[in-house]
Amino acid sequence: MENINQTAADRAADKLHKEAEAVSKLKGSGYPIGIMRELSGPICSMLVRFCYQEEDFAQSVLNQKDKLQTCLERIVKLSSREKPVVSDLDAYAEAVRFYIPEGKVTMSCRVVIPVVRDDDLLDLGTVDDDPEDGAIILELPMID
Numbered sequence: 001m002e003n004i005n006q007t008a009a010d011r012a013a014d015k016l017h018k019e020a021e022a023v024s025k026l027k028g029s030g031y032p033i034g035i036m037r038e039l040s041g042p043i044c045s046m047l048v049r050f051c052y053q054e055e056d057f058a059q060s061v062l063n064q065k066d067k068l069q070t071c072l073e074r075i076v077k078l079s080s081r082e083k084p085v086v087s088d089l090d091a092y093a094e095a096v097r098f099y100i101p102e103g104k105v106t107m108s109c110r111v112v113i114p115v116v117r118d119d120d121l122l123d124l125g126t127v128d129d130d131p132e133d134g135a136i137i138l139e140l141p142m143i144d
Contacts, residue, residue, distance in 0.1 A: 110139055
């Protein structure tokens with residue numbers, strides 16, 4: 001019996017976790033089974049995070065008739081002899097499109113370079129203990 005207090009995100013997360021567990025128990029070894037088993041955890045985690053951030057995303061996961069395994073099969077098919085490795089960005093983008101065909105994924109890379117601080121000021125409580133406070137931050141949008 002379904003808990004009436006569960007949100008759409010809770011139900012979608014449960015669905016994704018069960019489907020990821022099923023993929024992790026697939027019999028066989030090598031390509032593509034091994035790849036799908038390796039991808040199931042990270043892809044599931046990313047999708048669950050999106051479900052908790054946006055109810056419409058969670059609802060799309062709940063409405064999807066195909067299982068996470070089908071999504072992972074599509075990701076594996078992105079690789080070829082010419083391009084044997086699929087990037088995280090491409091894998092996540094394909095997973096999002098599996099549930100929301102018009103969805104798009106963008107990423108950025110953030111580098112935090114701490115600045116030299118006078119530790120004596122920390123003892124006086126005049127400087128925040130946030131490592132990004134006063135740091136140099138470099139951003140690199142990762143766009144096609």
